[in-house]
Amino acid sequence: RLGNFIGKGGSRLMLQCDVIKVIEEFAPLDTQMSYDHCGLKTGNTNKELTGILICLDLSPEIIAEAVGKNCNLIIEHHPSVWSAWTMIDTKYPKVNALIDATNRGITVYSAHTNIDFAKDGLNDYFAKQIGLNNVKICEEGRIGTLAKETDLFEYADFIGKTIGEKNVKVISGDKKTVKKVACINGAGGGDEETLIRFATETDVFVTSEVKYNVARLSKDLGYAIIEVGHFTSEKGFMSLISGLLKSKIPGVRVFETECAQNPYE
Template sequence: MPTARRNDNLLSAWIQRAGIGYTPGTMNVNDVIESMEQWAPASLAYSWDKIGLATGSPDQKITKVITALTITRDAFNAAKRAKAQMILSHHPLIWDPITTLRSDNPLSKLFLDIAQSGIACYSAHTNLDVAQNGVNHVLADRLGLTNKQALFKVPQARQSKLVVFVPESHFIRVREAVFVAGAGGIRDYTECSFSSLGHGTFLPHENAKPFAGRIGKLNEEPEIRFETLLPSEHTPKILHALREAHPYEEPAFDIIPLEMDNPVYSLGLRGELARPVSLDTFAKRVKQKLDISHVRVTGKGTAKVKHIAVMGGAGGDSADNIPDGVDVFVTGDVKYHKALDAADAGLNIIDAGHHGTEKWIVPAMADYLKQILGGLKVATYMEPDPFRVL
């Protein structure tokens, strides 16, 4: 199975250029958070989501992390047995607002026990759903899909263009800084930009501290106009890097919103099988590749299918919006009437369950952390499906 970042050129470039390296005993919770947010930036989460650090401190020292789908009592016990100081989960620990923390309530008792244990809990949920090489990429790869494309756009991943004016003497320094911070990526390309020569003017007043020129005198400076793509999820970091590298007291730059989505991110994916197969044959493949006990299928078993859409977790409500040309929609938590509507529309559905379509992100998260944080010990807890089939 491909690991979480093996084909992620943008992330690979960031790792190489940032020179990340840790030794055992030097890491803290925030190092794991920053690493995860290079893969699945927090800004990609939907506004209703409850991602992030739920317990613990960013400064807490750690030597071992355990990955899990959900922070259940069993997952917590597994973390204690593994002597992990942090749980990295897909599903958030706290979902509904807490009104009481009573020890006679099983859920709030779990929260209390986790807090008292000192174990930090961090979740990457919808941001990991839409991330490149995230939940849906892992699902699509397990099912053998090729020619993967975005299924639904991610509005919170809109891009802008950064235009900054830099004196020639500092152009390379500024360009390098914004690239390292995450600017300039287009699909499988990094460090994409355009530059042109020009002249900038400014008149420093009494309290100014100009890099060039004199107080009260109009200064004309040879400058380079530098343009590059600014992904929304990295904007604060990129602008901070820009200001740190730019020699001017007040750098001149523009942020221009673009009417285009970032093609790297998608809610769900669509792809193809190598050759058409019957619906029932593919359904059996889904069951085998996801290592689950059963699937629920709508449509005629003999129908030939090739074009597949996938959405891990609770994707049933998206069935109404699946684009034309898709033969099968693989997801979980499909409601009865949604299945009827899909059948009327001629869309076949394979409901492989919420658990079945998401559980393989757990080892993928572990693989990712092992690669990016080499000094960190990483364990996994594979929770069982809460349902049994009799």
């Protein structure tokens, strides 16, 4: 026995559902976006917990790592089951990973936009990474200030080094320096109305997956965007969830994956 215990004085063995309860108290499922698919993907959460592996994306390599670390609960960020399946098509590695997890008795659970939007969740984690202070919630994102007025391109370089992004893109605006910053982790660059709202309040918007029409609008408005990769803006998920679980369940066996891979590298 690995001895994951919970309750007063470690009175009973820990179940997978005990871990999920901690996550859902921090980020309730009903706070996810309407299009999202957070929650259980496969498995039985009433089983005794052996260990937890945290990842961004499920893959066959993640399953092998979970087996090697004796973890029977995987917490993923991006849901491995997104829409209703009409077939089990094994040409997709993710489908094979889910089948393998099911056969091995490994539970897969997704915490996605509920974690993004939670207080002290992934948006807040990202905001701290990129140097923001006095952070406030602004619908799907966050707004904060830098410690001092900073050259736009120097700030972009700082972000790239801080989050490990090799391909930072900058749409320069009318302002050469920035202080007030908006940010959304992940695919936050797809909505024109969001951009217009941020442009009225801040000097620059930091996000990923900026669509062409949004980039064009930004240029026309004279408003700056710093675009980073989806992966690098969200890889903090693993540290965030690991820290949450360790603080709420002392002694729990929890691992951040060693197989996380930026698809652009």
